[in-house]
Amino acid sequence: MFNFLQNIPENSREEFFQTVFQNEKVKVERIVSYGQTTPEDFWYDQDEDEFVVILSGSAIIKYENGEIFYLAKGDFLYIKAHQKHKVTYTENPTIWLAVFIV
Amino acid sequence: MFNFLQNIPENSREEFFQTVFQNEKVKVERIVSYGQTTPEDFWYDQDEDEFVVILSGSAIIKYENGEIFYLAKGDFLYIKAHQKHKVTYTENPTIWLAVFIV
Numbered sequence: 236m237f238n239f240l241q242n243i244p245e246n247s248r249e250e251f252f253q254t255v256f257q258n259e260k261v262k263v264e265r266i267v268s269y270g271q272t273t274p275e276d277f278w279y280d281q282d283e284d285e286f287v288v289i290l291s292g293s294a295i296i297k298y299e300n301g302e303i304f305y306l307a308k309g310d311f312l313y314i315k316a317h318q319k320h321k322v323t324y325t326e327n328p329t330i331w332l333a334v335f336i337v
Numbered sequence: 338m339f340n341f342l343q344n345i346p347e348n349s350r351e352e353f354f355q356t357v358f359q360n361e362k363v364k365v366e367r368i369v370s371y372g373q374t375t376p377e378d379f380w381y382d383q384d385e386d387e388f389v390v391i392l393s394g395s396a397i398i399k400y401e402n403g404e405i406f407y408l409a410k411g412d413f414l415y416i417k418a419h420q421k422h423k424v425t426y427t428e429n430p431t432i433w434l435a436v437f438i439v
Binding site: 236237238239240241255256258260261263284286288290304306307308309310311312313332334336 | 338339340341342343357358360362363365386388390392406408409410411412413414415434436438
């Protein structure tokens with residue numbers, strides 16, 4: 236059985252992405268951030284709806300329209316497909332549950 | 338923005354079910370258990386795939402085939418549609434993230 240809070244890889248220069256479960260309808264990921272943010276000139280622009288829950292740490296997500304979401308432990312954010320977004324802050328470490336609905 | 342860990346209703350005789358998000362593809366629920374379990378003679382038997390993550394507390398889920406899952410904080414379990422299952426133990430309180438894939 237997978238545990239989101241255990242076996243966190245050591246502080247890293249790269250974010251750590253791990254597929255926890257995947258089928259034809261859904262992909263469940265664990266993401267561990269160590270202070271990383273999205274590059275200034277880049278927006279995530281996905282074909283799938285996504286939602287995230289912060290399991291540990293904190294982060295800030297910004298939408299292209301200027302909306303800003305300050306995410307603390309336990310916070311839930313649903314991001315519709317093609318809602319351009321980026322991560323402008325992550326605490327070190329931050330554990331994300333990310334679910335992509337295909 | 339919804340937070341899974343805040344505004345937990347007080348100890349209750351009933352489990353607390355709350356729909357956090359719903360569209361045509363997915364339903365996201367928060368469930369708070371206060372020691373409740375599934376009645377002895379009942380099995381959950383759902384048309385949708387479901388997965389759960391324990392955000393706080395602990396629980397035990399049993400499958401009809403006898404498999405038993407001891408779920409601690411952070412644990413993830415994917416339950417396929419029509420996999421008959423029941424909850425045989427919950428800590429008071431236990432906070433579940435439950436996601437139903439329609």
